[in-house]
Amino acid sequence: xxxxxxxxxxxxxxxxxxxxxxxxxxxxxxxxxxxxxxxxxxxxxxxxxxxxxxxxxxxxxxxxxxxxxxxxxxxxxxxxxxxxxxxxxxxxxxxxxxxxxxxxxxxxxxxxxxxxxxxxxxxxxxxxxxxxxxxxxxxxxxxxxxxxxxxxxxxxxxxxxxxxxxxxxxxxxxxxxxxxxxxxxxxxxxxxxxxxxxxxxxxxxxxxxxxxxxxxx
Amino acid sequence: xxxxxxxxxxxxxxxxxxxxxxxxxxxxxxxxxxxxxxxxxxxxxxxxxxxxxxxxxxxxxxxxxxxxxxxxxxxxxxxxxxxxxxxxxxxxxxxxxxxxxxxxxxxxxxxxxxxxxxxxxxxxxxxxxxxxxxxxxxxxxxxxxxxxxxxxxxxxxxxxxxxxxxxxxxxxxxxxxxxxxxxxxxxxxxxxxxxxxxxxxxxxxxxxxxxxxxxxxxxxxxxxxxxxxxxxxxxxxxxxxxxxxxx
Numbered sequence: 001x002x003x004x005x006x007x008x009x010x011x012x013x014x015x016x017x018x019x020x021x022x023x024x025x026x027x028x029x030x031x032x033x034x035x036x037x038x039x040x041x042x043x044x045x046x047x048x049x050x051x052x053x054x055x056x057x058x059x060x061x062x063x064x065x066x067x068x069x070x071x072x073x074x075x076x077x078x079x080x081x082x083x084x085x086x087x088x089x090x091x092x093x094x095x096x097x098x099x100x101x102x103x104x105x106x107x108x109x110x111x112x113x114x115x116x117x118x119x120x121x122x123x124x125x126x127x128x129x130x131x132x133x134x135x136x137x138x139x140x141x142x143x144x145x146x147x148x149x150x151x152x153x154x155x156x157x158x159x160x161x162x163x164x165x166x167x168x169x170x171x172x173x174x175x176x177x178x179x180x181x182x183x184x185x186x187x188x189x190x191x192x193x194x195x196x197x198x199x200x201x202x203x204x205x206x207x208x209x210x211x212x213x214x215x216x217x
Numbered sequence: 218x219x220x221x222x223x224x225x226x227x228x229x230x231x232x233x234x235x236x237x238x239x240x241x242x243x244x245x246x247x248x249x250x251x252x253x254x255x256x257x258x259x260x261x262x263x264x265x266x267x268x269x270x271x272x273x274x275x276x277x278x279x280x281x282x283x284x285x286x287x288x289x290x291x292x293x294x295x296x297x298x299x300x301x302x303x304x305x306x307x308x309x310x311x312x313x314x315x316x317x318x319x320x321x322x323x324x325x326x327x328x329x330x331x332x333x334x335x336x337x338x339x340x341x342x343x344x345x346x347x348x349x350x351x352x353x354x355x356x357x358x359x360x361x362x363x364x365x366x367x368x369x370x371x372x373x374x375x376x377x378x379x380x381x382x383x384x385x386x387x388x389x390x391x392x393x394x395x396x397x398x399x400x401x402x403x404x405x406x407x408x409x410x411x412x413x414x415x416x417x418x419x420x421x422x423x424x425x426x427x428x429x430x431x432x433x434x435x436x437x438x439x440x441x442x443x444x445x446x447x448x449x450x451x452x453x454x455x456x457x458x459x460x461x462x463x464x
Contacts, residue, residue: 005265005272012265015392016452017294019263019272042456044388099416107415110408145268145289156402159359163409164416166356170335170343171326171417178328178420182349190355201399205289206270 011047013040020047051204055130061199062126068188069123076183078165083177091185092116092161114160122196125151126203138212148205155200158193162186264293295447301454304446305375311438312368314431319361321427323410328421337361337428363401370394374451383455391448404436
């Protein structure tokens with residue numbers, strides 16, 4: 001026994017929340033390619049039972065994020081130059097270690113969580129969710145939906161390292177005494193953050209419930 | 218789930234709630250007329266969960282706050298009295314604070330008699346000059362453009378409603394707002410500024426600028442709006458406004 005809106009021919013609007021009847025509103029449908037697109041009766045936004053191409057888009061964004069994950073972590077993200085000393089370059093991880101050994105351990109923990117743990121957890125969780133939809137898993141639906149929600153919310157916090165870098169580059173401009181410049185990993189890391197955010201935005205958690213529903217029959 | 222047809226129709230003809238008229242001489246009674254919507258928050262009677270698609274009736278007489286899906290716990294809608302009025306007030310404050318945050322420096326650094334300060338835009342410009350134009354654009358978008366658009370879209374929608382007219386371009390602005398909100402990262406920037414204090418404090422003499430505090434204040438204003446603003450309530454009100462005018 002299902003009480004899902006789509007199974008009853010109802011489409012909820014993602015913009016205004018109005019629950020529309022897919023068939024009755026057919027009169028206001030416009031044709032995009034082969035499939036007719038139904039528009040919300042109240043706000044006029046296009047209606048979809050599920051986010052369009054959700055799985056394919058999520059997988060594509062995830063794949064791109066995986067590719068950039070390695071350079072983001074292995075290349076230097078900040079290059080610091082000081083008068084009299086050799087220029088040094090820091091990766092994300094060596095930056096964390098420097099903070100830790102320098103006695104700034106709370107900051108080390110913040111960066112460790114935001115820059116290393118969160119991107120890794122997002123990639124892992126989203127990959128797991130995509131696989132579980134493909135396999136038609138019906139276990140721990142509530143838990144998986146909550147995990148998705150968590151991943152969607154914490155995603156933006158990975159930007160901390162980018163902003164810290166931007167502030168340092170903007171402030172420490174005392175050539176030749178001291179200067180900071182961004183390393184190539186900044187581009188890769190920024191791209192990983194954006195791509196994982198796009199991946200979680202394009203994933204539709206309702207597919208988890210559809211897959212379980214299909215298995216139950 | 219006991220669901221019997223006509224979902225879209227039964228919520229569209231709710232009569233406007235009667236205005237309370239205390240037994241006092243009219244001149245001494247403050248009018249409610251300038252509120253956006255009735256003071257009782259209106260929410261749709263039937264909703265589908267955005268995360269698990271479960272259809273559910275929303276009880277009309279439960280208290281205030283966010284209403285959660287009974288199956289997966291996602292927020293369905295928010296029932297907060299005067300949410301749109303309060304959002305408007307917070308967003309006017311946010312507009313002022315945002316302007317301040319963009320004009321003044323976030324921090325400044327003194328080193329051996331030399332002084333250097335960074336504004337939000339200056340920060341992005343420094344990245345651009347260092348050859349990282351893409352990263353500069355990402356920073357400028359998430360710290361300046363997206364929060365600015367969020368404030369602008371909110372004011373665009375709420376100021377006309379406050380004046381009792383439906384906003385122009387309602388649909389496009391409302392969709393832009395929904396698209397922009399996840400990318401405004403004021404709170405993340407505030408955390409990053411705190412981290413930077415730690416990293417720079419022992420290197421040179423660091424002074425916090427006005428924009429540092431402004432961004433902190435903006436973080437709280439946005440957080441407050443996030444706890445009460447709900448597109449469903451906005452659209453519900455617009456639908457009522459149109460119905461009240463057109464027939």
